[in-house]
Amino acid sequence: MQVTLRIKRFNPDVPEFQKPTYREYQVEVEPNDRLLDALNKVKWHHDGTLTYRRSCAHGICGSDAMRVNGRNRLACKVLMSELGTKVTVEPLIGFPVIKDLIVDMEPFFEGYKSVKPYLIADDAPSAGERLQSPEERARYDDTTKCILCASCTSSCPITWTNKEFVGPAAIVNAHRFIFDSRDQGAAERLRILNQRSGVWRCRTVFNCTDACPRGIEVTKAIEEVKRALLFDEVQ
């Protein structure tokens, strides 16, 4: 099938694209091609200057999050058959654009790092593993799936205007440890998320949950962190 990709271009090195400009490309695709396959066709055969991040090409490395027909998707996890014959592709919003579909991820990773996203525990046994029941393990299973693609954070309207807000992805990764029975850093992380930049900026819009390509119940995770703060307990 013939599709038209309408791609938002920006390139500081090229006068033509120094102001963001939409450019259309016609490509022949199979219905079960990924959008990434279509972008590769443009780049490899028509216009090598088109620029985007990509790596694993099957939805687990988190490189190719972008705005597709107005929704945040991974280009490698959306098939052309879902998108119609005219597809608008834009960079994630809420982050500075470096070139074409590439945004500056540094603010995103800064938010992630700010919640201490690592196990805090000083009780590793000298022999064997720490014990954790299957139920305790299941408590935080959902939030271990995060691939740090920024789809959720970029879909959140609060992050568009409030640059202080750590954003949903950072909270998801805090949740992953707060509710891990082995972790001893919950109080520390909850204190961080109780600040002006933390969970109270969330207005429960649910965009994040809709945007997550891993199916994580992001809004639920945020609510659980809020509840832990309100009721002073981690359940």
Add this chain to the structure above:
Amino acid sequence: MAYHRFDAVIVGAGGAGLMAAIQLAGKANIAVVSKLYPPRSHTGAAQGGISAALGNVEEDHWEWHMFDTVKGGDYLVDQDAAEILAREAIDAVLELEHMGLPFNRTPDGKIDQRRFGGHTRNYGEGPVRRACYAADRTGHMIIQTLYQQGIKHHVNFFDEHFLVDVLFTEDGICCGVVTREIKTGELHVLHAKAVLIATGGFGRVFKITSNALAGTGDGIAIPYRLGVPLMDMEFYQFHPTGLYKLGILLSEAARGEGGILRNSEGEAFCARYAPTLKDLAPRDMVSRFIYQEIKEGRGIDGKDYVHLDLTHLPEEVIDQKLPDITDFARTYLGVEPKKEPVPIQPTAHYAMGGLPTDVDGRVIRDEQATPIPGFYSAGESACVSVHGANRLGTNSLVDLVVFGRRAGRHMLKYIQENSLPPLPREPELRARAEIDAILSRKSGIRPVEIRMAMQEVMMDKVSVVRDGRGLAEAQEKIQGLKRDYASVAIDDRGQTFNTDLLEALELGYMLDCAEAIIVGAIAREESRGAHYRTDFEQRDDKNWLAHTLVYRTSGGIQVRKKPVTITKFEPKERKY
């Protein structure tokens, strides 16, 4: 150009690179370079598990794991290294747990374990539950956990820096690397006492592959160009179960949990070839079983694929233990694995070969195992060799944590005992010349034309089944493509995030990897593990119980043999 000085530089931020970095963090001034962001590394794509003889669910011993590794590798494994792998796997897995890795658990709270191909109890009696796992995203949890530890230990990350050169002194001591900062196009010289190459594999030389687009062999092609040998490159693993046409991996855990391969007649054909282990025979064998079924007309609808049948598994096993891979089948093929079988075909998956190293990650230069001072490699880019002619499932993750850790520890000792070697004059010159040549070329051949031709010929002539004539054809083709590459031309001449340029450079690296694979495959006139030749169908221990070292020299390409280290297990015929 920017200049930086470090004690050690680690290139590649997958499992091996990060594991090494964690050994050095806080004790030395180090940098970790990645052309991606670290959690995007391809370690994250590993699914099924990481083996260690913990014995949490049934009796197991590291000696059994060592034996399976040696036998699985068709006796080309260096047994001193396999012993280290199997022994240290236990402690390495526990260390990952202590770092916070969320393993699945047994009812009594220990790390749960499951079956995997080629892993057996009591030296081959039957399958054993040895693979520790986190659902079917074990690699994802390893890369996340190690990146988290990197953040905790304030590791200095050079994210989105692309490797363009490795530097050596005139005396052959490694003294740093040159990178291109992807965002700006600026060249950086990272001057260091020690360099670890942990850049992973090069599956993208083949048309159908489970590998990321980033798997282009950068870190091994550059040293190869400079005269460092590559070892056992002819051994390239095709994983039996890639999604049809796409090559996306469906973990062996699917068969470990009870999944069955079926041909067009619905027959569970693996049982015919491997009566004991059946679907859990090693990957090289299962890939050949599939090839044989297709050749004999029992592919589905007469085509080049067979079915992976999970329909008899309990729904909760699929939902809790195999959620990601069943989601891949739904997303990409529109197949519901709970109700219908999944079309699969073998997919290029893993390089057993690479930079030859000793058990401390030191890259060696010859058959006497002479180390190159300051130069290290670990993970898929390295060949220790613990995988021999065929890697067992889960052993790649064991390899990268065990030998990443050992390399990091040895580097720490090395940098404490040695001073900073001098840089060559104008260290960035070679890289700059290569980049400028491509950027300044006005017209020529598009990279995609060369790349697709390479991937086609490698798939047709150099994959699961090979023969001398096909290999010679492939060699001629790759030589022609290398000539074409001298006139490769791109559209993007800018400095900002020029991925057009990077893809062209990656193509150059891949052509070198392809060349080395073919040279090794032509030289090795036998069939062993993943290297199967119809013109030499038998394993030939008399002549070929040896590693190959491929050198590029001024007088052409040379192949030399390096002896295999045998300690506990004498080579035997491999039956399952």
